[in-house]
Amino acid sequence: MKKFKLGYAPTRRFVFSAEDAFKYKVMIREKIESFGLDMDIVDLEGLNSEGLLYDDHINADQIAAHLKNAEVDAVFFPHCNFGTEDTVARVGKALGKPVLLWGPRDESPLEDGMRLRDTQCGLFATGKVLRRFNVPFTYVTNSRVDDPVFERGFTNFVAAANVVRQFRNLRILQIGPRPASFWTMMCNEGELLERFGIEIHPITLVDIQLATKRIEKGTSAELEEAMMYIKSKMDYSEVTEEDVRRIAALKVAMKQYARSTGSSAIAIQCWSSLQDAMGIMPCLANAILTDEQIPVTCETDIHGAITSVMVQAATMNTAPTFFADLTVRHPENQNGELLFHCGNFPVSLSVEDKPKLKKHFLFDSHAPGTHESQIKGGQMTLARFDGDHGEYQLFMGKARGIEGPFTRGSWVWVEVNDWPLWEEKLVKGPYVHHSVGIHANAIPALYEACQYIPGLTPDPVDPTEREIQAWLRGAGL
The missing domain is CATH 3.40.275.10 (L-fucose Isomerase; Chain A, domain 2)
Structure with a gap:
């Protein structure tokens, strides 16, 4: 049996810190690799300079085609800041694979009152739009990258997606x-x-x-x-x-x-x-x-x-x-x-x-x-x-x-x-x-x-x- 393949499509939104989003893209990837699951990860590197899903710089069709060609079995959309909910939903709909929605918990506002990510707010938005597109998805509680609840939710999602892929090809x-x-x-x-x-x-x-x-x-x-x-x-x-x-x-x-x-x-x-x-x-x-x-x-x-x-x-x-x-x-x-x-x-x-x-x-x-x-x-x-x-x-x-x-x-x-x-x-x-x-x-x-x-x-x-x-x-x- 072929190894399980996970699409890794981290997302950000233009009005929040691109630098912080890029930092979290790398941090989350390193974290899920540390869980020791027997899987390959297919990311968005090469589709743009950041390897992130955002705005219309790379559209949903391109991302979906990239992940389809790689034959991913599921897709993970970590919200590295607020995220781009419409593109996430279009890609999820086009793939027809299990979808994982999660984002790292936000830090305190800066001294000047500005916030870098507003990740939780974006998760609310994406959840609603996924529903509009009739895309079933798994949600893991907004938590820090090192929180055990993230590891539990992520590893359980991959196992559930493995059940789905074997059931669908039975x-x-x-x-x-x-x-x-x-x-x-x-x-x-x-x-x-x-x-x-x-x-x-x-x-x-x-x-x-x-x-x-x-x-x-x-x-x-x-x-x-x-x-x-x-x-x-x-x-x-x-x-x-x-x-x-x-x-x-x-x-x-x-x-x-x-x-x-x-x-x-x-x-x-x-x-x-x-x-x-x-x-x-x-x-x-x-x-x-x-x-x-x-x-x-x-x-x-x-x-x-x-x-x-x-x-x-x-x-x-x-x-x-x-x-x-x-x-x-x-x-x-x-x-x-x-x-x-x-x-x-x-x-x-x-x-x-x-x-x-x-x-x-x-x-x-x-x-x-x-x-x-x-x-x-x-x-x-x-x-x-x-x-x-x-x-x-x-x-x-x-x-x-x-x-x-x-x-x-x-x-x-x-x-x-x-x-x-x-x-x-x-x-x-x-x-x-x-x-x-x-x-x-x-x-x-x-x-x-x-x-x-x-x-x-x-x-x-x-x-x-x-x-x-x-x-x-x-x-x-």
Whole structure:
């Protein structure tokens, strides 16, 4: 995936200090570079002598064309003094990308009573004109360059914009139809395309079976690398060498299909036709690919695959997701719940040095291929993109790992703030029993991303919408 690109379009207005605006242009650029985000910055240098957006010396068309040609994913308009609101709005409208509005807090007036910047006043003006142009934007509280609230707001905006860019370019590889008895996994492929531009690329289980057989019989470097990974990371004593080779071949086949189709994630019919045809379960292959930032969801859960891409994008793709059933309540903790699936959680999340590669414990075939292990606890985000009747929502809430009884498969017990509230929200919908977890706080970025995705409503349970907004304004700093 290409690196995230941020358009940097600092702005000033002619009646205020050009020297001070230039000083802040440099200072702000240095500050955002210090945050350590994995992104490229596209500025306005070379378009005029100052590299600033102001008046009509460089017009909106030129600036927009410059940023479009650079293929920026979002644009930041720091107001280095009052700013030029009409040009900012025209550029924002022409780009159609997420927009960040912020300006550094003003100093005291000079001894003679003159003021150098009046930045806050300009922010009021630009916000109004952006609304007139129907340009959605993110606003960070007027604050000093070194204030923590600026870093929090800026980094969250970039993460939210990363969610938007990956959502807008989303293609899911669908391997097989949903299991017949899983009506919960129905989705409206046409509506996903029409509403959000999300594409589904379907292939059959026969396609993946033939590709796996071809790779299994060969001697490719990819196959050898996958086998070495399994043998080095897993306790595979309960399965055969042939099983390891076939599981590795399936992983390679799925990755090759994802690459060749330009798919960001995979939804696979993991039971029961696949094990009947190939003699293995895909769980470990799913786990390895998810660790490689190609999340794979079980039971052909298209909405789950969409959620997985959004959630990992909200962390700037720095952490793997895990795809879980919301399974049973904790036997003692009233706010505890079991997150489980047969064996698909990323290997990197295991609490064991050598998690076990086993045979499936539920199905009669007992086919090999499940990766069984408890995963680490700590703070997590749980989320679910889902919809019905033409309405789509994004559920999100925070959880933390807790102790609980042993079970089989991939699993972790978690505690939330008010499980009966969660349960009611999830049962009454439009959600199902599947969720996506990540060991990070992805909620503010997911919440902010929703305002740039028409037709998607954020549905936070903990923290609440008001608490998220307060956090973005600097609560707790």
